[in-house]
Amino acid sequence: MDRGQLRVYLGAAPGVGKTYAMLAEGHRRAERGTDLVVGYVETYGRPRTEALLEGLEIIPRKTVVHRGAAFTELDADAVIARRPQVALIDELAHTNVPGSANEKRWQDVERVLEAGITVLSTVNVQHLESLNDVVREITGVPQRETVPDQVVRQADQVELVDITPEALRRRMAHGNIYPPEKVDAALTHYFRVGNLTALRELALLWLADKVDDQLEAYRADHGIAGTWEARERVVVALTGGPEGDTLIRRASRVAERGRGADLLAVHVTRSDGLAGTADPAHLVRQRSLVESLGGTYHQVVGDDVPTALLDFARGVNATQLVLGASRRGLLGQLFTRGVGVDTVARSGSIDVHLVTHEEIGRGRRAATHEGLTHRRRLAGFLLAAGCLPLLTFALADLRGRLSLPSDILAFLLAVIGVALVGGLYPALAAAVAGFLLLTYYFTPPFHTFAAAGGTNHLSALVAFVLAAVAVSAVVDVAARRTREAARATADAAVLSTLAGSVLRGGLSSSAQGGDRVLDTLLERLRETYALDSVTLLEREPGTPLTPDRQRDPRSWRVAAYAGDGPLATPDEGDADIPVGEGLSLVLRGHPLPAASRRVLEAYAAQAAIALRQQRLEEEAEEARPITEAERTRTAMLHTIGHDLRVPLATAMEAVARLSDPEAAPRGSERARLTSTARDALARLDRLVGSLLDVSRLRAGTLGTAPQPLAVEDIVPRALERLGPSDHRVDVRIPDGVPELLADPALVERVLVNLLSNARHHSPAGRRVRLTAGARADRVEIRVVDHGSGTHPAQHEQTLRPFQRLGAEESRTGAELGLTLARGLAEAMGGTLVPAETPGGGVTMILSLPTAAPAR
Known part of the structure; x- marks a missing residue:
């Protein structure tokens, strides 16, 4: 069975019209006679989108029960059993409810495709796995639902549903995307023009890369080697x-x-x-x-x-x-x-x-590796000086029994031996000396340099010299290449070690500080060349580079060092490797060969890059408090603009109806309105008080009066202040829990906030549990709920100031209460950390110091 085709509608943000475009394409195909069904479409209550569902066959969704609540999901089995030609399945990145056959909807879509059914689906650019972090940096909103890029890249067609940021904001303002009560918050936060423009660019660039992949695949399939100027x-x-x-x-x-x-x-x-x-x-x-x-x-x-x-x-x-x-x-x-x-x-x-450039005409600077060492060359000369006289003496005794060619071959072997030991120059000297000895002692007339044998003897002697020179040259080149290969291998090993050190340093830099990479680099260089000290010096800004300044310690400052101690100037070292105009890598210990300078320069360049990276991390660290303060300020404005408005509007509406002379509510209606206004104003008062407390905590002006307190005395007061609720609190405080040292009013507020948050999240019929115990010199109070919980990676985020946990969090001030609870705990010398509750839910662990050491 052939696999079905996948067509994905890609959008830059919610509301651009992906689902609308998918449904419109579904109607066009149905009108052409295609057997088409709707597997899953989420309309979000948008009238125009709901209108397009009319006339299309809809496969009923399946119901999944999770923790007592019922949810509807795509029924992939029903779609496959129906076997249409085309299925419309919305929200490719959706995460299925726990208990479903697959964790992600794209996995359900894969099953449908394998059944030979073509699928039309939708996805937003922020849900692509590779862009998730980028989108979070742009919008400040983490995306929990993602789809692997490869799933979308392998789609047969990807169509961008594009709309300008201004048009999308107008669509938002007209109420075509979100309900009216959410429009203001959306326009001032996620749907800002800058956010939408950046998301649109991300979508266009991602799609351009996919188009490039398709073009390359087409050119490869059709054997097209020429250049297509589709993109510069x-x-x-x-x-x-x-x-x-x-x-x-x-x-x-x-x-x-x-x-x-x-x-x-x-x-x-x-x-x-x-x-x-x-x-x-x-x-x-x-x-x-x-x-x-x-x-x-x-x-x-x-x-x-x-x-x-x-x-x-x-x-x-x-x-x-x-x-x-x-x-x-x-x-x-x-x-x-x-x-x-x-x-x-x-x-x-x-x-x-x-x-053109400034190096034209200066020639190539070739590597200067010598073929052989000076010791081997000297050995070659000594061998020639000793071997040739001995060979002459031995051949002279055999003059009557050996011919001249035999003598020439013997001298040629001697020259080759000298070439193997000493290389070209000793062999050349041996060849010339052998030529003279052969001419003087073995070529008639003897004991003269005149050759009587004519051109034959002369040709043999010339051939002897040429053969000796050629062999010695080959030996010398081979030796040179061997040394170059050995040097290249050594350099490669050193550079490989350098890369590994930088990588390991980079992996640990996030945990141990940005200077870890630079320190590791310098220490590795010191160990590799057995140096006493390696110092990276940085010239003071504005200092001219002159010989006097080069030797003046006031012109330099130490950026980093490894070894015995830093050097103050480049002149104090045995070697100085300049890096650009402002840095110098200074080495002390022993002189280094010139052949090592290339690798040293690579070390120096990498050290400069590591220093620049360290400086950038320091600047980012300095800017982080400002960024955090700006984020908190923006979030606080949102909290004030949204959370304060709800109880204020409720109270104003109740008061307006109470004061309306025409309506004049009486009896139970008047009591209900009065109670509503009172509750709204109390809610407003609590939120304003929490905002002020958070501000005092951030400013460090919240005073505390710690004193010894018994846990069994604090908890009942917190429960009384919490008021009645459908959720009962199961309190388990064992005997022997020591007294804790805390401010009574503050610790009571912390418990009230934690219990209120736990009650909100606990499902009906499940109790909130409060336990206490001692650990070393701390008292731990645990507030346990069995609600839906959050992913462990998001636990810390729940305690950040003004941080909403998700779109479903409509209560006011709950996340602010957790932030306030942590701040109050830390003000008393304690901690507040979230943990996962076995079986589901979140456990808030409040740890406070004991009044006296536990016995």
Whole structure:
């Protein structure tokens, strides 16, 4: 059976018209004769949406009972049993009621699709898993219901239901989305123009990425290798040289000219793993620059650079390629055309920009690894000096029994041996010396440098020298490559360790402070090279870089260090690695080889990035209280504007009816209105008092008078103040609970708030339980309810000031009461933390110090 197709209507926010568009498409298909049913559609009481349900077959929903309450959900089994051609199933990200066959509705939709039924569904951009955190940062509202991006990306069709923020706000104001009493709050919070504009952009960008995926899949399926300029993509090629910064900025400007263009940087490395001319420090810095400009960094392997660049560019469907002009001199350009010219010749439909820079004509700075050590070269010279005379003496005794070619082969073997030990230069010296010895002792006439054998002897001797030079050159190149490979392997191991240290430091930085990454980095560098001290120095702002200032400790300040102690100036170290214009990595312990400087520069560049990240985290930490205060202020204004208005409006309405001379209510009606006004004003008084108390707590002006108190004396007073209720409180206080040290009035208010909150959430017939016990030098009072509870990840959020727990929380001041309870507990030296109740619900744990140590 073929799998059904999935069509998703994607919206930026509630109310844009996703369900309306889905139902309209359902009517169009039904009119064309398609067998179509409505599996699940949520109209939210919107008249125009409800009108579109008329004339469509609706599959009855199934009822799921959870904790004594009945809920309706999609009946996927009934849809599959009905076997229509198309099913309309709303709200793809919906979380099913516990007890359902699947946790998420998209899983039910998967079952329907597997049955060969086409599904039309809807989802908002804030419910996409990858954008959940971004939406929360924009709107301040966490989304508990999410759907994996892959589910929507794999849909056969995704249609964006778009509407401008202004039009959506007008639709909201006309009452077409939410009831009138919710319109003001929605317009001033979630449905602000800025929020809606950001959500709209997120939806457009997400859909653009899906369209890109579809385009790439189409090009791959049809074998299309050419570039389709559907979207500008600019690729900049980096060699690892200092000119890369100029190229990146130029490519960024090219990308900015085409709005929405992607910027990609690519570096081609050799397949043998050798470093070549690339400088790791430059690449680290340039990668950071690319990412700061909104681009991405890539690294590919290839021995033919033009081919590798163009393969990458065509693979990402790039439209423009930015290269730097050749750094080679005129002599070098006479022998090869260069990467730029070859790339232009093969680029085809890709535009290639050759950018001039300050490094033109300075040549490539090749790696300076020597093939062999000085000790081995000296050993080669000594071997030549000792071996050739001995070989001459031995062959002289055998002059009558060996021919000249045999003598030449013996000397050739000696030269090869010298080449294997000492490389090119000792072998070259041995070849010349062997040539002279052969000519003098073994070529007639003997004991003269004149060869009587004619061209044959002379050709043999020249061939001997050329063979000796060639063999020694090959040995020297092999030794050089071996050392380069060993150096590259060592550098790779060090850099791998560096990356692992940064990663581990980054993972722990959130828990141990932002400076953990930088400290780990410097300590790893010190351990790797066995140094005494590693210091990252930062030049004081405004200090010019002169020799005198370089040595003046007042010109520098220590940003971070590892080891014995920090250094005050760069001159105090054995090595100094400048990083940009204001930083310097100073090393002390022992001199380091020049070959290590490339890796040291990579360390220095990474240290600069870590320092910048640390500074950004410090700035973010400094701004967090301001952000929190702003969030609290905004939420408090909402609380005042909404929560105060409800009891105030209730009281005003009751008073107006009591004072209306025409209505003149009497008897029970007058008593009811009077009671309503009294309750509303009392509710208003409690809320205003809580707001004032929270303000005093935040300002630190709430005084306390702690004294020894017995738990069994406090709880009855709190229950009496709580008043009668349908929920009875089951109090369990064992004997031997020590007295606690607290303010009587404050601890009573805390218990009243906790019990009131627990009663509100407990279902009918379930008691609220209050228990007490001692733990070390603390007394713990637990208030337990068996309500619907919250997810453990949301527990802490319930105690934040002015934090609403969800759309269903319509009571006034309950969340403020929990905030006030925590603040009062902390003011008395205690704590208040939520925990999950076994079997469902939330347990609030109030911990206060004991009046005397427990015995």
